[in-house]
Amino acid sequence: MEFIDLKAQYRRYQTEIDLRMRKVLEHGQFIMGPEIVELEQVLAEYVGVPHCITVASGTASLEIALRALEIGPGDEVITVPFTWISTAEVISLVGAKPVFVDIEPATYNLDLDRLEAAFSPRTKAVIPVSLFGQMPDYARINQIAGRHGVPVMEDAAQSFGARQNGRPSCGVTTLASTSFFPAKPFGCYGDGGALFTTDAALAERMRAIRSHGGLKRHDHPWLGTNGRFDTLQAAVLLAKWPHFKWEVEERRRIGARYSEQLRGSCVVPEIAKGNTHVYAQYTVRVPQRDHVATELKAQGIPTAVYYPKCLHQQPVFASLGYQTGDFPVSEKSSVEVLSLPMHPFLADKEQDRIVHAFKTQAHP
Numbered sequence: 001m002e003f004i005d006l007k008a009q010y011r012r013y014q015t016e017i018d019l020r021m022r023k024v025l026e027h028g029q030f031i032m033g034p035e036i037v038e039l040e041q042v043l044a045e046y047v048g049v050p051h052c053i054t055v056a057s058g059t060a061s062l063e064i065a066l067r068a069l070e071i072g073p074g075d076e077v078i079t080v081p082f083t084w085i086s087t088a089e090v091i092s093l094v095g096a097k098p099v100f101v102d103i104e105p106a107t108y109n110l111d112l113d114r115l116e117a118a119f120s121p122r123t124k125a126v127i128p129v130s131l132f133g134q135m136p137d138y139a140r141i142n143q144i145a146g147r148h149g150v151p152v153m154e155d156a157a158q159s160f161g162a163r164q165n166g167r168p169s170c171g172v173t174t175l176a177s178t179s180f181f182p183a184k185p186f187g188c189y190g191d192g193g194a195l196f197t198t199d200a201a202l203a204e205r206m207r208a209i210r211s212h213g214g215l216k217r218h219d220h221p222w223l224g225t226n227g228r229f230d231t232l233q234a235a236v237l238l239a240k241w242p243h244f245k246w247e248v249e250e251r252r253r254i255g256a257r258y259s260e261q262l263r264g265s266c267v268v269p270e271i272a273k274g275n276t277h278v279y280a281q282y283t284v285r286v287p288q289r290d291h292v293a294t295e296l297k298a299q300g301i302p303t304a305v306y307y308p309k310c311l312h313q314q315p316v317f318a319s320l321g322y323q324t325g326d327f328p329v330s331e332k333s334s335v336e337v338l339s340l341p342m343h344p345f346l347a348d349k350e351q352d353r354i355v356h357a358f359k360t361q362a363h364p
């Protein structure tokens with residue numbers, strides 16, 4: 001059994017993927033080929049914003065965005081300590097300081113009641129994470145950040161395909177960043193990511209920074225990087241695109257089926273009002289997490305822990321001065337969460353075996 005079955009996905013779409021990739025091999029425009037523009041148009045339209053800029057990874061996209069916002073030394077950026085390292089890593093990489101706000105236990109997303117207190121005159125942006133595949137309340141986040149005059153960037157690496165009150169993830173904040181890492185809800189077969197924004201000037205800067213700080217060859221008004229998305233990977237995503245809606249529906253169906261069967265034996269994911277969930281991870285909370293994981297592994301059922309250590313407890317962020325105990329909800333989550341196999345090709349029979357094995361081991 002696979003935790004995320006990418007081989008099953010490739011088998012299903014092989015004809016289209018091979019054809020699209022072969023086209024790239026034949027036209028030979030490997031860097032910024034026509035598939036890049038085609039994909040950016042398709043994704044911008046889906047998200048409902050005028051600008052999509054594909055980039056080399058979800059980490060590169062966050063960093064390029066912070067550079068475009070001219071965030072650097074002396075600045076603070078608010079985010080959560082219960083996320084993948086990238087979210088905070090990029091803040092330090094541009095020379096700014098990550099300021100952490102705890103999550104709330106039901107959704108693992110930013111606790112909005114604690115957000116206001118984290119602002120200082122040095123705050124230059126807020127990066128909420130739409131963790132595991134559902135969005136925090138962006139109407140409220142935008143309102144709070146708006147009062148302080150700072151932009152909100154959704155880290156939507158795990159939530160592409162999710163919606164909030166009918167509006168798609170990546171389309172509800174000043175700017176948003178997603179990842180096409182293979183295991184993500186809309187993954188390619190290597191690294192990749194994208195930025196979305198309604199702000200034309202910001203879009204132009206991000207486009208420039210992606211490619212050595214200029215939009216014309218040998219003209220570099222900005223300090224940029226090589227952050228371009230690969231044309232072959234754009235071809236993979238274009239081949240997968242017609243199936244994306246189906247995949248999102250399957251994820252929702254499989255997630256709901258897990259919750260129906262597991263409720264009572266662990267804490268199942270709660271879907272906030274107005275949200276749809278794409279279950280980048282199907283994550284439950286169970287006190288004897290490590291025991292359950294070991295027993296499932298012995299039965300050939302892979303699980304994963306996202307995340308076993310909070311970012312304020314990581315050595316790389318020791319200089320920020322946080323202590324264990326500062327973010328109790330994140331810390332408790334890090335010792336109790338367990339993610340179960342989740343992908344659109346998970347058969348009911350396989351899922352039943354996972355549920356049975358889990359229930360046998362978990363004692364609430």
Ligand SMILES: Cc1ncc(COP(=O)(O)O)c(C=O)c1O
Nearest residue numbers: 057058059084086087157179181
């Ligand atoms: C919340 C979050 N942010 C950022 C990233 C970074 O994406 P990438 O792996 O494409 O650099 C990830 C992916 O792992 C993620 O889960």
